[in-house]
Amino acid sequence: MHRDSKERKEDEELLKAYQVLAHPVRRGIIKFLGEKGKAGFTELQKHLKASTGTLYYNLEQLNGFVTQDRSRKYMLTEKGRALYEILVKDEERIKAYLNSGGFYHSAKLRNALRPVSIIFLPQWLRVYLLNETHCLFLSLSSLVISLLSINIGRLKFSLFFFTGSSNNPVILVLHYMLSWLFIYCLLELFSFIFHGIPKEHLKLFITVPLGLLPLLIYPIIYKLCLQYMLKEFVIGASLVILQAMTLGYLTVILSSIKKMKYEYAFIAVSLTYYVCLMFNIMITPEFLQSFLRS
Numbered sequence: 001m002h003r004d005s006k007e008r009k010e011d012e013e014l015l016k017a018y019q020v021l022a023h024p025v026r027r028g029i030i031k032f033l034g035e036k037g038k039a040g041f042t043e044l045q046k047h048l049k050a051s052t053g054t055l056y057y058n059l060e061q062l063n064g065f066v067t068q069d070r071s072r073k074y075m076l077t078e079k080g081r082a083l084y085e086i087l088v089k090d091e092e093r094i095k096a097y098l099n100s101g102g103f104y105h106s107a108k109l110r111n112a113l114r115p116v117s118i119i120f121l122p123q124w125l126r127v128y129l130l131n132e133t134h135c136l137f138l139s140l141s142s143l144v145i146s147l148l149s150i151n152i153g154r155l156k157f158s159l160f161f162f163t164g165s166s167n168n169p170v171i172l173v174l175h176y177m178l179s180w181l182f183i184y185c186l187l188e189l190f191s192f193i194f195h196g197i198p199k200e201h202l203k204l205f206i207t208v209p210l211g212l213l214p215l216l217i218y219p220i221i222y223k224l225c226l227q228y229m230l231k232e233f234v235i236g237a238s239l240v241i242l243q244a245m246t247l248g249y250l251t252v253i254l255s256s257i258k259k260m261k262y263e264y265a266f267i268a269v270s271l272t273y274y275v276c277l278m279f280n281i282m283i284t285p286e287f288l289q290s291f292l293r294s
Contacts, residue, residue: 025058034084038073053124120248143209146216153219159276190268196258214245
């Protein structure tokens with residue numbers, strides 16, 4: 001058992017090293033730090049010509065290979081230095097492999113899917129989550145937009161879904177607040193199960209409205225669709241797309257705040273969605289019929 005665990009860990013480390021060598025930005029970071037020794041964020045950004053979000057994200061992915069000294073400058077760890085030696089020694093062979101047919105086509109596919117990734121898995125959010133002021137501003141803005149949206153559309157938000165309408169603003173706000181609290185509690189529970197760090201509770205609570213924002217635009221879309229007599233298919237399709245976006249937003253938020261791998265964060269968010277779906281079915285009998293129709 002111990003041996004299997006050790007071999008699995010070695011395989012994970014090897015896979016991570018391959019992922020670094022295969023990624024142009026991460027490869028550039030390793031090479032630049034190997035040559036320079038140490039470098040600040042601005043210096044790295046200028047050399048790599050990368051956006052702030054891209055650089056922050058890739059530095060985070062290099063955890064174990066890159067670290068920071070007391071002056072916050074980036075430098076290679078022992079593993080990073082070993083990877084740099086491999087990169088320098090076999091750079092031409094690595095480039096030849098990366099430019100080979102299979103890898104070339106997979107890179108083209110990744111580039112083609114990048115716009116979709118930006119929408120459904122917004123890694124750029126991580127930059128704003130690192131800054132407390134930006135994070136708070138975005139979360140409060142999301143909360144205001146969400147409350148305005150449900151009052152414009154008059155739809156009751158209930159745990160990733162909308163269950164009926166109401167002309168009472170208090171009921172609309174209460175539904176939203178209870179859903180916010182319930183989703184937060186589930187995210188905390190599942191992040192704990194999947195080895196998220198047992199802290200940053202307040203930050204996660206505050207950022208849930210940011211994660212829910214795409215879905216909370218739906219009431220406005222719903223009202224516009226009814227106003228212009230668009231088909232139910234458009235209404236249903238927009239709900240599904242916005243739900244998918246919300247799952248992606250929450251995945252990035254949970255991964256960043258709780259220091260979880262994307263896979264685990266996505267599983268935690270998906271389980272949260274599933275529990276919310278089951279809860280809606282149990283407490284609202286007519287919800288199942290409307291869900292099956294959509």
